[in-house]
Amino acid sequence: MLGGISPLASLLAFMNNIIEIRGDAYKLSTSYQRPFAKFANSIAVWQLALDAVSYVAVIVNIALLGISGTAQRLFPNLSTSQLIICLVFIEHAIIVMRAAISALVPHTPSSVVHQIAKLEHRRREALKILERESMREHHRQQSPPNMQESDN
Structure with missing residues (x-):
């Protein structure tokens, strides 16, 4: 941010950030336990x-x-x-x-949009399979006992 006034200030700020990041990474990896993840809709x-x-x-x-x-x-x-x-x-x-x-x-990368679409497609396909199995089970329970024997 201060590059226009003093190019050296930008370099010093960059070096400070590198040292801070490395120090914080060391502290986080050796001294603290990773927090539990919390789901969020967006940022x-x-x-x-x-x-x-x-x-x-x-x-x-x-x-x-x-x-x-x-x-x-x-x-x-x-x-x-x-x-x-x-x-x-x-x-x-x-x-x-x-x-x-x-x-x-775009705010969402195309690879993420593609992955979400694949997951949504798989979810719909699994739901269709569950619905078919549920309908078959329902029909088996509704049919008379002599028809169930003939199915086997």
């Missing part, structure tokens, strides 16, 4: 939060570029008001691009 609330953070991140990063002086170095011939308009245009373009990608890319 709707978290998805909404992540979407909001991604939009705010675009705005903040463009603002940091404008404040840091990087934008003035990129566009030295623009006045301050022209630079602000240019940054707002870039910010809007990135947000529109992000919204378009979000709308075009």
Whole structure:
């Protein structure tokens, strides 16, 4: 996030994240028991939060570029008001691009959709078999005793 202001800050933040992840992984694998899984319908609330953070991140990063002086170095011939308009245009373009990608890319991968469809098909086929067996059993119970002997 701070790459526009200080590229070294991005590298240091990345290194910190790697160290934190490795340390947490070690602690989790040696000190704690895995929690029991809980079923959830979706991650709707978290998805909404992540979407909001991604939009705010675009705005903040463009603002940091404008404040840091990087934008003035990129566009030295623009006045301050022209630079602000240019940054707002870039910010809007990135947000529109992000919204378009979000709308075009499916939320559920095609492999998962295919797997769910296969499981649903198997479920329906198993239900049909159970219904047929149930109907046969029902007919056997309803038929007179002498007809049951002739079936065998």
